[in-house]
Amino acid sequence: MRYRPLLYILLLVMLLVGLAPFGLFALNQTYVIAAFGAQPEDVSFAVQITYVGIIALLPIQFRLLRYFEARSYLITIMVLAIGMSFLSMQVRDIHVFMVLRLLTGFLTAAFGGRMLTLIFGLLKPGSGQIIGSTMFYGSALGGITIAGLATAAVADQMEWQHIYLFLMLAQILCLVLMLLIFRSHSGAKPYPLYQVDWVSFLLATGILTLTVYVFLYGPRYYWLSDPRIVAAASGALVSVILFVFRQSHSKRPYLHLHIFKSGQFLLGILLLTLFYGMKDTIILIYGLTGGVLKWNSNDVMQLAAVNLTGLVTAMACTAWLMLRLDKKRPLVMVAGFGVMLGYHWWMYQLFSTDLSFSDLALPVFMQGVACGMLFVPLVGFSLAALPSYTGFAGITVAAMARLAAGLNSSAGLYTLQLFYNQSNKENFLAFLSDTNFLFTERSAAYTRLFASQGFAPEQAASLGKSILFRNTLVQSQLLTNMAIFKIVAIISGIIITCLLMMVIVKSLKAGRSHET
Numbered sequence: 001m002r003y004r005p006l007l008y009i010l011l012l013v014m015l016l017v018g019l020a021p022f023g024l025f026a027l028n029q030t031y032v033i034a035a036f037g038a039q040p041e042d043v044s045f046a047v048q049i050t051y052v053g054i055i056a057l058l059p060i061q062f063r064l065l066r067y068f069e070a071r072s073y074l075i076t077i078m079v080l081a082i083g084m085s086f087l088s089m090q091v092r093d094i095h096v097f098m099v100l101r102l103l104t105g106f107l108t109a110a111f112g113g114r115m116l117t118l119i120f121g122l123l124k125p126g127s128g129q130i131i132g133s134t135m136f137y138g139s140a141l142g143g144i145t146i147a148g149l150a151t152a153a154v155a156d157q158m159e160w161q162h163i164y165l166f167l168m169l170a171q172i173l174c175l176v177l178m179l180l181i182f183r184s185h186s187g188a189k190p191y192p193l194y195q196v197d198w199v200s201f202l203l204a205t206g207i208l209t210l211t212v213y214v215f216l217y218g219p220r221y222y223w224l225s226d227p228r229i230v231a232a233a234s235g236a237l238v239s240v241i242l243f244v245f246r247q248s249h250s251k252r253p254y255l256h257l258h259i260f261k262s263g264q265f266l267l268g269i270l271l272l273t274l275f276y277g278m279k280d281t282i283i284l285i286y287g288l289t290g291g292v293l294k295w296n297s298n299d300v301m302q303l304a305a306v307n308l309t310g311l312v313t314a315m316a317c318t319a320w321l322m323l324r325l326d327k328k329r330p331l332v333m334v335a336g337f338g339v340m341l342g343y344h345w346w347m348y349q350l351f352s353t354d355l356s357f358s359d360l361a362l363p364v365f366m367q368g369v370a371c372g373m374l375f376v377p378l379v380g381f382s383l384a385a386l387p388s389y390t391g392f393a394g395i396t397v398a399a400m401a402r403l404a405a406g407l408n409s410s411a412g413l414y415t416l417q418l419f420y421n422q423s424n425k426e427n428f429l430a431f432l433s434d435t436n437f438l439f440t441e442r443s444a445a446y447t448r449l450f451a452s453q454g455f456a457p458e459q460a461a462s463l464g465k466s467i468l469f470r471n472t473l474v475q476s477q478l479l480t481n482m483a484i485f486k487i488v489a490i491i492s493g494i495i496i497t498c499l500l501m502m503v504i505v506k507s508l509k510a511g512r513s514h515e516t
Contacts, residue, residue: 333381
C-alpha cells in the first residue's frame with residue numbers, strides 16, 4: 001500500500017508517453033506545413049485522422065485487452081509505437097504521413113485503453129470512473145501541451161522531424177518501466193475472445209475519415225459545389241446506413257445503439273459537444289499571438305502551459321468535489337459554464353493589437369479552469385444513465401462528440417471569420433479614400449516617415465498606403481474575433497439559464513413527490 005502513490009505516478013508517466021504522439025504537433029502545425037510543403041488543411045487532416053484511429057478502435061480494443069496479458073500487450077504496442085515514430089521521422093510525403101497518423105491513432109487507443117483499465121483497477125469502484133477519466137483526459141491535454149513545448153524547442157534548433165528522436169527515447173524508457181513493473185503472468189484466465197466485428201470497425205473508420213475530409217476540405221472547395229466533397233459526403237452517408245443496419249441486426253454489436261434511447265445521455269452529449277466547441281475558441285487567441293502579435297513559439301507554448309495549469313487544477317478539485325457531491329453535479333456544470341461565459345466576455349472586451357503575456361495569462365488560465373470544471377461532470381452526467389451492458393459505447397460516442405465539435409469549430413470558425421472579415425473590410429473600405437480626412441492625414445504621416453528614410457516620393461506614398469491597408473486587415477480580424485467571442489458568451493448564458501431551469505424543475509418535482 002505504501003508504494004501505491006509511486007505506482008500512480010509511474011502509470012501516469014507511462015500514460016503521458018503513450019498519448020504524446022496524439023498531439024505531437026497539434027499546437028505547432030506551422031512546422032509541419034513547412035516541412036512537407038503542405039496546405040494547412042492537410043496538416044489539420046493529419047491531426048484529426050489520429051483521433052479517428054483512436055475512436056474507431058475504442059469499442060474493439062476493450063475486448064482485446066481482456067484476452068491478452070497486460071505486460072505482453074503493452075510491450076507489443078510500445079514496440080510498434082517506436083517503429084511508427086521512426087517511420088514518421090523518415091517519411092517526406094504528406095499522404096504517407098497521414099496513413100501513419102491513422103495507424104498511430106490505433107496504437108494510441110490500444111495503449112491508452114489498457115492503461116485506463118489498469119488505473120480503474122487500482123481505484124475504488126465508486127471513484128474509478130471519475131478519477132480514471134480525469135487522469136486520462138488530463139494526460140491527453142497535458143501530453144499535447146508538453147509535446148507542443150518540446151516541438152517548439154526542438155524546431156528552433158533543428159529540423160522538426162527530430163522531435164521523434166526525443167519521443168522514441170521517452171518510449172524506450174517507458175518500455176523499460178513496463179518490463180520492471182508488470183508481472184509476466186497475472187494468473188487471471190483470459191476472457192473468451194468472441195468474434196470481433198472487424199467489418200463494423202472498417203465501416204466506422206471509413207465514416208469518420210470521410211466526415212473529417214468533408215469538414216476540413218469543404219470550406220476550401222466550396223462544399224457541395226466540388227465533386228470530391230460530394231463523393232466523400234455520399235460515401236459517408238451510405239456507410240452510416242450500412243453501419244446502423246449492421247448494428248441493429250448483430251448479436252454482439254460493435255456499438256450499442258440502445259444508448260441513444262436515453263434522454264439524459266443525449267442531453268449530456270449535446271452539452272459535451274457545445275462545451276468542446278466553446279473550448280476551441282482558444283485557438284483564436286493562439287492565432288492572434290502568433291499571427292498578429294508576432295510572438296515566438298516558446299511564448300505561445302508558455303501561454304498554453306498557463307492554460308494547462310488552470311485545467312489540471314480545476315479538474316482535480318472538481319473530481320474531488322464530484323466524489324462527495326454527486327447529486328450537485330448540475331450546479332457544478334452551471335458554475336463551469338459561468339466561468340466559460342466570464343472568459344469569453346472578458347476576451348471580447350480585451351482584444352487589441354498591443355496585448356502582452358500578462359494581459360492574456362489570467363483569461364487563458366480562466367479558460368483552463370472552465371474546461372477542468374466542466375469535463376468531469378459532463379462525462380459523468382452523460383454516462384450515468386447508461387446500463388452496464390452497453391460497455392464502452394457511451395465513452396466512444398463521447399469521443400465522437402469531441403471530434404464533431406473539433407470539426408465544427410474548424411469549419412464553423414473558418415466560415416464565421418470569412419463572413420465577419422468580409423463585412424468588416426467592406427465597412428473599412430468605405431472610409432479608405434482620399435476624401436476622408438483621417439485617412440489622408442495618416443497616409444501623409446506614413447509617407448513622410450518613409451520619405452525621411454530615403455525612399456522616393458512614389459515609393460513612400462505606396463508603402464504608407466500598404467501599411468494602412470495592413471492595419472485595416474488586422475483590425476478586421478480583431479473585430480471578427482470579438483464577434484465570435486460575444487456569440488459564444490451569449491450561448492453560454494443560454495446554457496446556464498436552461499441548466500438552472502432544469503435544476504429548479506427537478507427540485508420542485510422532488511418536493512412534490514416527497515409531500516405525497
